[in-house]
Amino acid sequence: MSDQKIPLSRRQFLATTTLGAAAVAAGSIAMPSVLRAAGAPVKLGVLHPVTGALSYSGQQGRLGATLAIDEINAAGGIKALGGAKIEPVLGDARSTPEGGTAEVEKMNSAGVACIVGGYASNICLATTQAAARYDLPYVVDVGVADTIVTRGLKNTFRFGPGFGVIAKTALENLVTINDQAGKPAKTVMIVHEDSLFGSGLAKLLNAQLPQHGFQVLETIPHPTPTRDFNTIVLKIKAQNPDIVIPADYYNEYVLLARTMLQQHVRPKAIYSVLGGAASSYKFVKEFPDAAKGIMDCNHWFDPHSEKALALKKQVEAQGQFFTYEVYLNYSCVGLAADALERAASAERPKIIAALESSTWSGHTMPYGPTKFVNGQNQGAAPCNTQVQDNDIKVIMPPKFANAKAVFPMPA
Amino acid sequence: MFSPTILIPAILNGLLTGAVYALVALGLTLIYGVLHIINFAHGALLTAAMFAAYFVYRELGIDPYIAALLLAPVFFVVGYALQRFVIGPASHGDDRNMLLVTLGIAVVIENALLFAFRADTRTIDLPYAFQSIDFGFTFLALPRLVGFAAVFAVALALWLIMGFTDIGRAIRAVAKEKLGAELAGIDVAHIYAVTFGLGTACVAIAACLLIPTYYVNPSAGNAFVLVAFTIVVLGGMGSVPGALVGGLAIGVVESLSSLFLGDTLGQIGIFLIFIVVLLVRPSGLFGARA
Numbered sequence: 001m002s003d004q005k006i007p008l009s010r011r012q013f014l015a016t017t018t019l020g021a022a023a024v025a026a027g028s029i030a031m032p033s034v035l036r037a038a039g040a041p042v043k044l045g046v047l048h049p050v051t052g053a054l055s056y057s058g059q060q061g062r063l064g065a066t067l068a069i070d071e072i073n074a075a076g077g078i079k080a081l082g083g084a085k086i087e088p089v090l091g092d093a094r095s096t097p098e099g100g101t102a103e104v105e106k107m108n109s110a111g112v113a114c115i116v117g118g119y120a121s122n123i124c125l126a127t128t129q130a131a132a133r134y135d136l137p138y139v140v141d142v143g144v145a146d147t148i149v150t151r152g153l154k155n156t157f158r159f160g161p162g163f164g165v166i167a168k169t170a171l172e173n174l175v176t177i178n179d180q181a182g183k184p185a186k187t188v189m190i191v192h193e194d195s196l197f198g199s200g201l202a203k204l205l206n207a208q209l210p211q212h213g214f215q216v217l218e219t220i221p222h223p224t225p226t227r228d229f230n231t232i233v234l235k236i237k238a239q240n241p242d243i244v245i246p247a248d249y250y251n252e253y254v255l256l257a258r259t260m261l262q263q264h265v266r267p268k269a270i271y272s273v274l275g276g277a278a279s280s281y282k283f284v285k286e287f288p289d290a291a292k293g294i295m296d297c298n299h300w301f302d303p304h305s306e307k308a309l310a311l312k313k314q315v316e317a318q319g320q321f322f323t324y325e326v327y328l329n330y331s332c333v334g335l336a337a338d339a340l341e342r343a344a345s346a347e348r349p350k351i352i353a354a355l356e357s358s359t360w361s362g363h364t365m366p367y368g369p370t371k372f373v374n375g376q377n378q379g380a381a382p383c384n385t386q387v388q389d390n391d392i393k394v395i396m397p398p399k400f401a402n403a404k405a406v407f408p409m410p411a
Numbered sequence: 412m413f414s415p416t417i418l419i420p421a422i423l424n425g426l427l428t429g430a431v432y433a434l435v436a437l438g439l440t441l442i443y444g445v446l447h448i449i450n451f452a453h454g455a456l457l458t459a460a461m462f463a464a465y466f467v468y469r470e471l472g473i474d475p476y477i478a479a480l481l482l483a484p485v486f487f488v489v490g491y492a493l494q495r496f497v498i499g500p501a502s503h504g505d506d507r508n509m510l511l512v513t514l515g516i517a518v519v520i521e522n523a524l525l526f527a528f529r530a531d532t533r534t535i536d537l538p539y540a541f542q543s544i545d546f547g548f549t550f551l552a553l554p555r556l557v558g559f560a561a562v563f564a565v566a567l568a569l570w571l572i573m574g575f576t577d578i579g580r581a582i583r584a585v586a587k588e589k590l591g592a593e594l595a596g597i598d599v600a601h602i603y604a605v606t607f608g609l610g611t612a613c614v615a616i617a618a619c620l621l622i623p624t625y626y627v628n629p630s631a632g633n634a635f636v637l638v639a640f641t642i643v644v645l646g647g648m649g650s651v652p653g654a655l656v657g658g659l660a661i662g663v664v665e666s667l668s669s670l671f672l673g674d675t676l677g678q679i680g681i682f683l684i685f686i687v688v689l690l691v692r693p694s695g696l697f698g699a700r701a
Contacts, residue, residue, distance in 0.1 A: 053630075055530035194675045222674035225634050227625075230424040230552075231669045231677075238417045251532050251626050258624070262543045262552045286536055 041087040042078060042346045044069065044336060045107035045115035047127060048141075048329075052095025054120055057325050061119050061141055062090065064329030067314065072337050080344035086337065093118070097126035104130040113346040114139065114339070116332045119325065121145035121196075128156040137339070137351045139332045142299070142325065144274070145196075149375040155348075157355050157372055159332050160299055160365075161380040167204050170273040170297035173384045173396045174243075175212045177269075177295075177405050184408050185242035185268050188214045191232060191256060192247040194221040201247045201273055217241050226252050229259040236260070242268045242408075246275060253277035257290040268408035270294045279385040279392050281321045291387045293409045295395070299324035300383035301364045303394050303402045308364035331363035335370060338362065366400040420549035421666045427555040429662015430562040431620055435635050436642035436654040437566065438613030444649025445586045445606040448506055451513040452493075453639065455520035456611055457632030460486055460618030462524060465627050468535050475535075476557065479619035483612040490611025495604035524629040532628045540623045558620035565616055566655050569609070573651065582606055586649065638665075641685045647698025656696060 046065045048058035069086045077083040089110050091103035100123040107115055114137040118124035124143030131138040132153045140148055140158040144166060149158050161169075178185050190205055192198030202219050209216050217239045220232055233256070236244060244267045246256055253276040260266075270278075270293070277283040278296030301308040301324075311330060312322045320326070335358065340346065343354035361369040367379040384396035386405060393403030435457060442450045460482060467478045493516065502508035543550035573579040584592040585602045593599050617635075625631070642661050646653025661681055668680030688695060 051525070051530075053530065055525075056532070059529065220673065222669075223678060226674060227634050228424070228428050228665070230428070231421050231666050232674060234417050234420055234424070235670070238414075251628070254532075254534065254626065258541065261541050263550050264543070286534055289541060 039077070039082040039084045041085045042081060042340060043087050043089050043107075043110060043112040044333070045091060045104075045110075045112040045117075046088045046333075047091040047093055047100060047103050047107070047115055047117035048119055049093040049095040049099070049123060051092055052099075054095040057119055057142075057323075058093070058095070060320070060323045060325035061117060061329045063315070063318075063320060064326035065116055065141075065333045067311070067326075068330040068333035068337075072333070078337060078340045080341045081346065084346075086333075086340075091117075093123050093127070095120070095123075097122050099123075100127040101130045103127070104136070108134045108136055112136070113348065114336045114351055116336055117141050117329065118143050121148065124148050128153055131155055135348050135352070137336075137348055137355060139336050139355070141329045141332045153375065155352055156375045157335075157377070158375060159335055159363075159367075159370070159377050159380065160328055161382055162376065163200070165380070166297060166382045167201060167273060169382050170384075171205070171208050171212065173297060174271055176396070177384075177407050180405070181407050183213075186213070186215060187217050187239075187241045188243045188245060189217050189236055189239060189241040190219040190245045190247070191236075192219070192221055193224045193226075193249060193252060195224065197274070198247040205245065205273075214243075222252070224249055224252060226255070229256045230263070232256070233259045233263045233265055236267075237263060237265050240267075244270050246270065246272045246278075248272075248276050250276040250280065250283075254283060254287065254290070257283075257294065258287060261290045266409065266411060272296045272298075274298050274382075278387070280323065281392065282323075284387055284390060284392060285321075288390050293387060293406060295384060295386045295405070295407075297382050297384050299328060300366070300385055300392075300394060301327045302366040302400055304400065305364050305366075307362070311364060327364045331365055334362055335360055366394075366397070416548060417670070420551075421670050422663055423549065423551060424555075425663035425666030426659055427551065427559050427662070428666065429659040430559045431617055431658075432635065432638050432642055432662055433655045433658020434562045434565060434613055434617040434620070436639040436646070436658050437569065437651060438610035438617075439636075439639050440643045440646065440649055440651065440654040441569075441613070442607055442610040443643060444651075445582055446494075446506075446509065446603055448509045448513065449640070450607075450610065451510065452516040452520065453513075453610075453614065454632040454636035455517040455524075456486070456490070457614045457618055457635060458524060458627065458629060459520055459632075460615040461622055461625075461627040461631055462528065462533075463615070464619045464622045465533055465535060468537075468622070474537070475619040475622045476561070479561070479616045482615040482619060486615035487608040487612040489608075491604045491608035493611070494607035495600065498607070499600055499603060521629055528629065530628055532626045534626045535622060537623050552624065554620075554623040561616065561620055562655075565613065566651065569613075569651060572609075578602075578605060638681060641681055643695075644685055645688050645695055647695030650695065650697040653695055653697035 048061040050058040050062055069088050073085045077085045089107050089112050093100035093103055104127050115131055116139045118127050118140055119142050121143045124140050125148055128138045132155045135155055138156050144163040146162045146164050188209055190202050192202040206216055272278045275296040278294045279298045284291045315322045315326055338360040339351050339354035343350040356372055359369045371378045383394050385392050386395045388403055394401050395403055395405040439453050463482055464475045464478050467473050468475055498509055498512045501512045539553050542553040581597045581602050585599055642657040646657030664680045669677030
């Protein structure tokens, strides 16, 4: 026993002295960067729901984040930190807020400089709050709930647009598209899944559409999963609306579109907001007939960005679909790396300050340079897309468009 | 409230959907009738069969309707082996244990599928999947009509097996009086396994009928099994005609209640029936009185 005491006390002694040295280093301003000059890797938390109900989206998000990390490391790492490599600390939120919170705790213990990810709104709400306790900077990748950035959390930054902006843009663009075509559409039917996302959107549309001269004939909620859309499609057929607005997750969206095709229901437009399948290459590839002409207002990459197109090629070469989770996460990691570069430090308060003053434009999105106000990127906005010629084209906003809207759909 | 132009198609669609529910319920009720257990692995087996149908189409290019002829015997063997070598031995002759073992198998199958194929949703695109036949007053989807016919063919085949073959007689004997059947020289463990195999084969056929118009992911089967439980209760636990009539009835109820009450409340119609049947006629429409 007494033999073990000596090395133990020596270890303790070493630990204390190192801590002391670290304290001294932290006290002086120049020292940390000098220490970092050795190029010690910077840990970055990459948090997604890679198992459970959201695992597809989570894995796509992780793919985007890791592609960005590999690219940054291959290009010489964080130069302001002596070429420090980014070391990803991968976390699985298991598709639940609790799972996400547990991962934040682990990542904090692992000493990450920043966390990127979250995906679902409910996960992001929990994880950003958990990270706030440690002043741990957190870049939200998708989570569209507006409450994520309205709680006054200093550590939380959302790169993409929130629900309010998306719904407002979707409505304005719908009115514009209809006006440009000579107002052929007057009636609307809304089909939505009955959780927070679909119901919230339906409520908003019901309040806003009549103000823009649209008559909402009927609003049909349905649960997830719904096995059969025939009755809903029969109702649509009976009312014969000019526009059908679906707000559903992927599976239900596909079933609905397929059933409409089967029942020969062809409205002037199918127009969705954050449509589960509408702007998904998977849907277009697997069901080109059902997807034809569908419009969506959703996260979308800048089709003129060389970087985005190169990334698309790279992702597709891996046999994966280029989904919004991929390019949003890719951009979010770039944003965090830019903050590290300008902070020239892996210290959390400095990274938060760097994110607050961020004007980064090296991303793949049609947002312009980043500008954060209360944690929300002000330039973030959705695009309107339409499935044309078995591809997904951007039809709005005009600045980023690579096609014109086909509306009304030829019968 | 609704004109016949929407009411009649809704009823017809309900019948077509109900037929597939009936087939899933058929397997469940068969297993219940003989083994006296609710097979909790039914949904997971349906999912597994849907994955099988998906890959048989994608890798071998075999149409799901033809694959049904292939997958039914394969899943019969799977079901037989599960009961004979896993559920039977693990339950040590106690029915309650059997129930728990099937629950365990469900967890294992679902998570194995999740591990192997991720939560990604998969669909196949067949040329006829979008085709519908114009009846003048409505369009009915071709794959659903095929499914409807196939379900009746399966039910007929099952009825013939149960009524006119030795194995069918043995199954009925075991269902009625296990000890007596054993004394008469029937191998009860074998009959149990055959029944489980038949139930699983029904699920495999249902999967092949579903896959042209539905999707598969590791939890896709569960959506059908909850309905199937209700059908089994409505039709009478263990009754084959009960499952068929119950399935069609539930299909129509679901379709009409989604028409009149909306889809969110439409599900209530099904479970109200479940509760009412349990209160008023616990043995179900065709069930023998306990």
